[in-house]
Amino acid sequence: GLCRGIAGRHSIAAERVLAHSDVAPGRKIDPGEKFPWRTLFEAGVGHLVAAAPVRRGATLTTGDTGGDVEALQSMLALYGYGVEISGVFDRQTEAVVEAFQRHFRPRKVDGVADGSTLRTLQRLLASVRR
Template sequence: MSGFLPDEPSAEVRVSPNFGPRRDTLKPDMIVLHYTGMATGTGAEAWLCDPSSEVSSHYLVHENGHIVQMVRESDRAWHAGKSSWFGRTDINSCSVGIEIVNPGHSLGYPGFPRRQIDAVIGLCKGIAGRHEILATRVLAHSDVAPGRKIDPGEKFPWAALFESGVGHLVPAAPVRRGAALRPGDNGADVEALQSMLALYGYGVEITGIFDDQTRIVVEAFQRHFRPRRVDGLADGSTMRTLQGLLASVSR
């Protein structure tokens, strides 16, 4: 990538060899947020630029807010892996990937510093503006790869992004005691749950049976939109939050 100039003016450039051309699309229409899941940001940056890793991201955001661009937005970075949204399975070809330095669940999972989140917000605004990306298409890795991935996780401050004009959110309905759909349940209520998740974009088969895949998708939904309790059970809070999101959608 000779003569690589950053798409984001504030970004440092460190070129990764792990990229290719986008397939079947001229520009991205989605932003996918990740955490690095490694002990240090330096190690994560090196790994994303190592040809043997066969992974990359368009951007890396360090804890202090420093942004590194590794792949041009016009190219296809290798960040999402096996994933889907609205039935599309080549998420790498239609997205910009942002890795956020955080050791993740297996290494203590600390909170995300405000300087880092401010940098993510600014970066997302720039990307969304350049490519006319809708708020509903600023997503978590766990949204597009439920079960396989859980990042950036339930501590990620989606509300701070939303309050700054990034992403799609509604206030999560209060968690209360009461009945919940759970694995083994079946019938019209389960079918309605699966249909609503699919309408929002999640990859879930509409069968009317609350199977393990449905539980995994419910967990992914909760991790992003109702993080107070991530248990995979479709309680009243989960259902009302999902209904509220769908009612407020503008695609």
Template sequence: MEPLLDVFTADSPLVAEVLPSPNHGERLGVERPDMLVLHYTGMASTERAVAWLRDPARSVSAHYLVYEDGRIIQMVPEARRAWHAGASFWDGVNDLNSRSIGIEIANGGHDHGYPDFPAAQIEAVAALASDIVSRRAIAPARVLAHSDIAPRRKTDPGEKFPWEALYRAGVGHLVPEAPVTDGRFFMRGEHGQPIEALQAMLALYGYGVPISGTYCEETEAVVTAFQRHFRRARVDGIADVSTLTTLYELVASRPDPVDTSGA
């Protein structure tokens, strides 16, 4: 017998239907969420993904899911701690489930053909994200991809996701991508002060990366995650001039300090 799920009132007026998930808990150590994390469902069927996120046998959920046609459902109240981030890190914090609101975007992902995101879906994601960051006063640089906070495990929502559509709606932090050109680049196995400077800049923005001066596997994963979000023209884990320039401009133009107080 399916367990009784608590019905609640949607937090956003954009929600078409509330389909409660039992997979949530109390937020720990924070008064309010101060991050927004975007995912793709990564399953062949959207209905299967919805069922998965609502299955009490699974330790996974999200606050919202946006269908391909733009319909929005809510599964966990924003005040509750949904289980969407998993093992993750951003700017000194590990328990990102307690700090964030999670939006799942219906898309098969890299394992299922990685289709383009339909225009109606992106419009709905941008509207929902705009509503959330406005109500919750979430800073632009705290709107992140799942791959940003778990670069060795996750690739979503991936390099096809049009972050610029959200940026035009006043959501997130973005700078124009520096053009991909020939020139000096850094890659796995290299050592030295320039690598340390790259790592320090990534860490300053919030990524979990060792500042060791060695371009290790973890550094490569973080550079790849950065490219998936901010320099999508080429996603290869190699820190070329375009990647370095885009990263520098991003850090230099960040419109707000990162607040980890939870206040």
């Protein structure tokens, strides 16, 4: 009730309901991957999609470069994460991927952009009402 009321009074879009870790990736990890985002979402607060299953497969990780990294950074930035779109999977990108995972794909928080992370991010972007 309280969160729904605050979001309504201030016209806060669902996707703007954030965690400390979303705002300050790499510096903050709270509220952490055990926070009940699903419960909040089911009560009408926040933005969430079903996380894609974690499976083995290709990944993007620290040190990788190129178009796939740039696409990942672009999608994270489009959702609102503060990440430089450089095409280089650097420490900042890793911290942002970890923050994303903590909030939207908490089953495995490791800063590696695996298929589950990418598919969950794509689902999230597709579900934003613009």
